[in-house]
Amino acid sequence: MSLPVVSMEDAELFSKNKSLDISKPLKPLSIEEFEKLAKISNDLWWSRLVISVRGFTVNHFKNEDERLFSTDDAFIIIHKVFVEKKHEFSPKEFVEFLNLITSLPNLDLILTRLESGSSDSNPFTISTTSVAFTSVFGQPNPATYHIANLQKHAYYTFTNILGILLSRWSAENNEAITTKRKGIRFDKDPEWQPDDRVVLFEEFYQGNRTWVLTDFDRHIISFWRPKGTHVIFGDRHIEKKKRSGFNLCDYCGMLEQIPDQFKLMERYRLCSSECLQALFSSINSK
Ligand SMILES: [Zn+2]
Structure with missing residues (x-):
């Protein structure tokens, strides 16, 4: 069983659209499949996944300093959870939180409204979602709502891409004849050459x-x-x-x-x- 192939040229993972769409609630990741993947994956694979998703995400916010820095903070946490295993929550617990956050209908709108003071259907206080939201973003208060609204693209995009990889991977593992996906095995291949979007470049x-x-x-x-x-x-x-x-x-x-x-x-x-x-x-x- 080999690790999912990731390529920044893969438009289903890294869309070529100008803006990041986070309007659609995500289908929760299968915890069972996630644990299977976690068992065979290594730090390099996870680190490169986090690096590419982060690079892809921040390139949408080149000119929004505050969102860019908060997005970086979110990806440092994601890296600590999935690569360094140096976080109060285990990768599995974190995926469960991300599942609750990203499957919430109207997440984008709710967080925008919450930041501007409306507390209707506040996911930080509703019993089914409060643990996930407070664990990832912090205690319910205006400062947290501000950060959550800045970081929503980071967590959504990471969960979305990991979800696509996971469902492709489990489908491939269940097929009798595996159709080999073209791409670079970036967990080991020296040819791993991410494109420009993996870091931020500026032309002064x-x-x-x-x-x-x-x-x-x-x-x-x-x-x-x-x-x-x-x-x-x-x-x-x-x-x-x-x-x-x-x-x-x-x-x-x-x-x-x-x-x-x-x-x-x-x-x-x-x-x-x-x-x-x-x-x-x-x-x-x-
Ligand atoms: Zn140095």
């Missing part, structure tokens, strides 16, 4: 296209240190960059935006004074 002036590093990217780089940029962009892509003169930070593994951007200190190539300090304290403690 023509020809100067720069990766905009936000909290989520820093989180991934520090979790996988020093292989974070390999996880995000794939081994093949990083090798290509290195051959054309780009360096990685010797401490955190960050990739240069332009060749020789990182200063050579002693014999180490380092992206920041924080990395310099961290490197030397790790050497001294040896």
Whole structure:
């Protein structure tokens, strides 16, 4: 049994539409199938899934700073739950919460209204949904409603994509003859080359296209240190960059935006004074 194939070229997963549609209530994910997948999947598969869904989502909010940062916070939590297993809720519990949240009819509208002060059919206080909403977003109060309204696209999109993958996967496992889906096995393949949408790029002036590093990217780089940029962009892509003169930070593994951007200190190539300090304290403690 192999892991579901994920490709950012797959338009059913990553739609090419200009805006993210979250109006349709989602069909709850099968907990049984989720647990089967959880048993055979690995951290790299989950991490790349979270990275691609997050990249896809934030690219819709390039010009909305507050939504972008809150979306990043949500995906850091998702990463902690599904990859790092360092969260108060287990992945299964979290999926159960996401099921309740994303299957709520009119979620989009209800959260918009809640933020603007209307408390009709408040899912944070209705008994069937209150545990899920307060566990994911926080106690019912205006600050929480504001955050929930900012983060709704993140949780909805993640659940939607995971749901599609899960139902395809269980259908394939139940078929006598497996129809092989074309795509890259990003749990192991060095060819994993996500497209532009996997991180945020900004063109400050023509020809100067720069990766905009936000909290989520820093989180991934520090979790996988020093292989974070390999996880995000794939081994093949990083090798290509290195051959054309780009360096990685010797401490955190960050990739240069332009060749020789990182200063050579002693014999180490380092992206920041924080990395310099961290490197030397790790050497001294040896
Ligand atoms: Zn660094």
